[in-house]
Structures are given as structure tokens and as C-alpha cells.
Amino acid sequence: MLHVLSQGCSGDEREMAKAVSDVLSRQDKQVVMEGQEPAEFWVALGGKAPYACDKRLQKEETPHSPRLFECSNQTGVFRMTEVEDLAQEDLDQDDVMLLDTWEEIFLWIGRSANEYETKEACNSALEYLRTHPAGRDPDTPIISVKQGYEPLTFTGWFNAWDPHKWSVSRAGYHTSQHH
Structure with a gap:
């Protein structure tokens, strides 16, 4: 099982993802940071395409509402x-x-x-x-x-x-x- 961590995720989000993946599967998990995903990861998702990953969109809270x-x-x-x-x-x-x-x-x-x-x-x-x-x-x-x-x-x-x-x-x- 592949466990991908987003560049913008918090420690709490990492812990929750680990807990959910433990419930889903007991097999060993490979932890990979966003941007380092193996080709098989993207193949399983139907191919790599642009997605909202800009650092400005990863801020947990913006002090100013749009x-x-x-x-x-x-x-x-x-x-x-x-x-x-x-x-x-x-x-x-x-x-x-x-x-x-x-x-x-x-x-x-x-x-x-x-x-x-x-x-x-x-x-x-x-x-x-x-x-x-x-x-x-x-x-x-x-x-x-x-x-x-x-x-x-x-x-x-x-x-x-x-x-x-x-x-x-x-x-x-x-x-x-x-x-």
C-alpha cells in the first residue's frame, strides 16, 4: 500500500491518514512525499494531470478571505x-x-x-x-x-x-x- 503525504499536510492530518490506512490494510505501507510518487501511483489513478497543488492554496488559514x-x-x-x-x-x-x-x-x-x-x-x-x-x-x-x-x-x-x-x-x- 502506498501512503502519499501532501506537501501541505499538518502533523494531525498525517496521523489521521496513518490511522485510516491501518484500518484499510495491515500490509506494509510505503510512505512517499507529494512530488515523489512512483509511476504506478499515477497509472492506478488513470494518469497524471494538473491538480491544485500551488503552495498558495496549501495555507491552512488565510488571514484575509477572498x-x-x-x-x-x-x-x-x-x-x-x-x-x-x-x-x-x-x-x-x-x-x-x-x-x-x-x-x-x-x-x-x-x-x-x-x-x-x-x-x-x-x-x-x-x-x-x-x-x-x-x-x-x-x-x-x-x-x-x-x-x-x-x-x-x-x-x-x-x-x-x-x-x-x-x-x-x-x-x-x-x-x-x-x-
């Missing part, structure tokens, strides 16, 4: 409005969304967002950092993310992210899938 804002000029005036929940369904493909994870700011660009919204969202992100009451680092990275091409460092902030919610057609355009 915040999501909708950036839109739908009313004729550009506004940045905070969205209460952090769910994939809140990402509006007609707008730009700003996700503040404290370490980074993501500008998620919906496929139907207009050029003005995109430009103003970028300007607003800079102003948001400059005027934040907590005195934010002005060099905080601002990362643009296109709908359908979200990196794990973005999707990892959302519970139950559905990578198939938006599919890419042959022409390279994104289409929304309704479930």
Missing part, C-alpha cells in the same frame, strides 16, 4: 459591485470579475465582456490596491484570466469548480453549458 467583485457598465456607468458568495455561477460571462485573494488579484474576463469593461476593470484593480484601507502592496500581481482558460490558482478558490461549464468550440469561441 473577495469577488462584478465589474460592469450594464447600467451605462462602470461599477464594481461586491458579490457575496464565491461560486462559479456568480461569474457573469457578460462582464469582468475581480477576484482578490490578497496574494494576487485576478481579472476574469467573460467571453462577452466589452473592451471598456476590461480596460476599466484593470484601472479599478490598480486603484483598489492603491486605496485599500489595509495598505496593500502596490506590486500585488494582477492576472488576466479568459473565460474557459482558468488556471488552478484561480479555480482553487471556488468550491466544486466545473471545468466543463464553458466549452471551447472549434473556432475558439466559448459557449456556456447550462446544467
Whole structure:
């Protein structure tokens, strides 16, 4: 039996994993650190693929909760409005969304967002950092993310992210899938 320890796991989590593996099997266990897994491990899982393992996602508790804002000029005036929940369904493909994870700011660009919204969202992100009451680092990275091409460092902030919610057609355009 192979026992893989995540780079971000705590001592309590290691002990719990050991206790569970003892219940599952009495045979000898091979302990391996994340990143050192043998090829058979990945074969048993159906092959190795990207997964959320970025060190920023491994922090046990972040002192600042992520915040999501909708950036839109739908009313004729550009506004940045905070969205209460952090769910994939809140990402509006007609707008730009700003996700503040404290370490980074993501500008998620919906496929139907207009050029003005995109430009103003970028300007607003800079102003948001400059005027934040907590005195934010002005060099905080601002990362643009296109709908359908979200990196794990973005999707990892959302519970139950559905990578198939938006599919890419042959022409390279994104289409929304309704479930």
C-alpha cells in the first residue's frame, strides 16, 4: 500500500491518514512525499494531470478571505459591485470579475465582456490596491484570466469548480453549458 503525504499536510492530518490506512490494510505501507510518487501511483489513478497543488492554496488559514467583485457598465456607468458568495455561477460571462485573494488579484474576463469593461476593470484593480484601507502592496500581481482558460490558482478558490461549464468550440469561441 502506498501512503502519499501532501506537501501541505499538518502533523494531525498525517496521523489521521496513518490511522485510516491501518484500518484499510495491515500490509506494509510505503510512505512517499507529494512530488515523489512512483509511476504506478499515477497509472492506478488513470494518469497524471494538473491538480491544485500551488503552495498558495496549501495555507491552512488565510488571514484575509477572498473577495469577488462584478465589474460592469450594464447600467451605462462602470461599477464594481461586491458579490457575496464565491461560486462559479456568480461569474457573469457578460462582464469582468475581480477576484482578490490578497496574494494576487485576478481579472476574469467573460467571453462577452466589452473592451471598456476590461480596460476599466484593470484601472479599478490598480486603484483598489492603491486605496485599500489595509495598505496593500502596490506590486500585488494582477492576472488576466479568459473565460474557459482558468488556471488552478484561480479555480482553487471556488468550491466544486466545473471545468466543463464553458466549452471551447472549434473556432475558439466559448459557449456556456447550462446544467
